[in-house]
Amino acid sequence: MAIYTAAELNASETLGTSEAEIFSNSNKIIIKQLILANYTATDRTAQVKVVPSGGSTGDEHIIFGDITVQANTTQVIDLAMVVAANASIRGLASAASSINVHISGVEVT
16 A cells, blocks of 8 residues: 655755756655745746656656746746656756755655
8 A cells, every 4th residue: 555745855956057856766756846946136947857767868858848937036836747766856947056946745655
């Protein structure tokens, strides 16, 4: 029987201009909310991918591409996305040190 546990899947992470891992999971997860906070005075964009275990980080894994986060605002994205175990959630921003990302959801064990 599966156990569903609400979880902060990653603490706040600042996106860079090069794609990097935000979070990786050892169990199946359900992403429920993605929060992108732009703490600069300029509009910025962000991209988020979910790359399956053993997969390469190509455009086919983009779940949110070029999301505009307006200056000094927060973009909240509610969803219910099941992610297989050992996947990698990756992201980047149009400018370094401009957007923080926070992911919350459910861990399935």
